[in-house]
Amino acid sequence: MASDQSNNQSVERAISVLRVFLSGRPELRVSDVAKATGLGTSTASRLLATLETLEFVERDELSGLYRLGTAPITLGGVALNQNPVHREARQVAQDLAAALGLGVNVAIRRGASMFYLLNFEGRLAPRSFVLTGQRKPLYATGIGKCLLLGLSTQERRELLPESSMQPFTPQTLTTHARLDEELAAVLGRGYAREVEELAFGRACVAAPIRDQAREVVAAISISGPLSAMDLAAREAELARTVIETADSISIGLGYVGPVHAFAASPA
Template sequence: MASDQSNNQSVERAISVLRAFLTGRPELRVSDVAKATGLGTSTASRLLATLETLEFVERDPISGLYRLGTAPITLGGVALNQNPVHREARQVAQELAASVGLGVNVAIRQGDSLFYLLNFEGRLAPRPFVLTGQRKPLYATGIGKCLLLALSGEERRALVPEETMQPFTAHTITTHARLDEELAAVLSRGYAKEVEELAFGRACVAAPIRDRSGAVVAAISISGPLSAIDLATREAELASTVIETADSISIGLGYVGPVSAFAMSAS
């Protein structure tokens, strides 16, 4: 039993070292890792050395700083390839981004956050970084609103207490009463939209993706800068497109429900 506890602690410490690199800084000193994890400097140094031999981190020979290695990329690629939503959505999303010239993102729910499985950027919405693997709040995003459709009002309140609904901009929804109204509108029209609720100057339209049982298991969005997405004149067009794309992915996952009435009337 003592040996099992020691092994578990070693694994937890190694994972905490890897999570220290999620802060956004590309390279860390041993002291930075020790501070982020609460480990002693010698323990952090020993764990980093072990992780380096396993290619989970790599050390710059000149600066001595550590950064993530190639092993996490390999594991991430395998995990994505094994995910059924990613398999069904990847090619469709890539072609859609090229077609509309905007960003196309697919995400699932992980706890109280959305988790991006993939993203592609069109020529009108370039980014200097990838969203894949990032987490964002459910209540402040178009995709998140679609994912919240899978939960009852009581479940939403338990998952995302109102005191945790912090504003990112003046447009962010910060009460469940307002969120309930918004989700009712999403159900009615078949898609969600978000305009500068998470970040200034950006907007999106999103639609839920369902599995064989009809449950909402993921969502897809078309996003971009306000000037490029131009919802004032393109909302109906983009909403129809994102709903049809979500329906296509859902069918690939085994969903046999009716195609959205909005998509049919807009086509």
């Protein structure tokens, strides 16, 4: 039992070291890792050395700073390739982003967050970083609203206390009354829209993806800068496209229920 506890503690400490690199800083000193994890400097140094041997981190010979290595990339690639939603949606999303010149994103729900499985950016919506693996709040995103359709009203309230629904912009929905109203509209028209609710200057339209059990297992969005999205003129076109794409992916996952009806009058 003591050996098991020691082994478990070692694993937990190693994972805590790796999680420090999720902070966004590309390179860290041993002291940075020790401070962030609460571990002693010598313990942090030993763990980093072991993780370096396993290629989970790598050390710059000149600066002595550590950054993530290639092993996490390998694990991430394998995990994505084994995910049925990713396998079904990847090529479709890539082709759509190229055709529209906009961003196309697919995400699943993990707890109170949406988790990006993939994203592709077209020429009108470039990014210098990938969204895959990032998490965003459900209540402030078009994809998140679609994912919330899979929960009951009570489940939504338990998952998202209003105290956790903090505003990102003046447009963010921060009460369940407003969120319930918006989700009813999403359900009625078959797609969600988000305009500057998470970030200024950005907008998207999104639709739910269902599996053979008719459950909402993911969602897909078309996104980009306000000027490129031009929802005043293009919302109906983009909404129809995202609904049809979501239905195509759903069918690939075994969904045999009725496809979402498209409402011609956007809200």
